[in-house]
Amino acid sequence: MTTMQMVGFAGIAPEVIIELKKGRTRTLEFINAQNVISAVSVNVDDLIFVSTISHEDLSPGDGGIVATVTATSTIMQRMSSTAPGIYYEERERLLVRLQMKFACTSHIRKILERGYCRVLIVEVAEYSCPRAK
Secondary structure, three states, X not given: OOEEXXXXXXXXXXXXXXXXHOOOOEEEEEOOHHHHHHHOOOOOOOEEEEOOOOOOOOOXXXXXXXXXXXXXXXXXXXXEEEEOOOEEEEEEEEEEEEEXXXXXXXXXXXXXXXXOOOOOEEEEEOOOOOOOO
């Protein structure tokens, strides 16, 4: 069996993966630092691995899907909070949106790179991906 290396995303809601498996294009908005770091490293037409398993628990044999990235956007979002007469706080957060379409199901053969502030790179078992470009 051959394998493919790709960027991985972990901790994704099962409902999102179900929607993608139905063939619907969906846009995921990442604010989790670990997924943001991975998301900024991908481009349109890249294949990515998406799993419901959390980053800490991800291991070889865990299943997920392979999806094709169809659009990307990076946004700096400004948020503010106030307590009248006490303080005014303004914060910014980086969020990344990836639009994707289901390609096939797969599972992790090997985790090649993982860690805080590092892109998650996985090796997945290569299956026939008729919807992949």
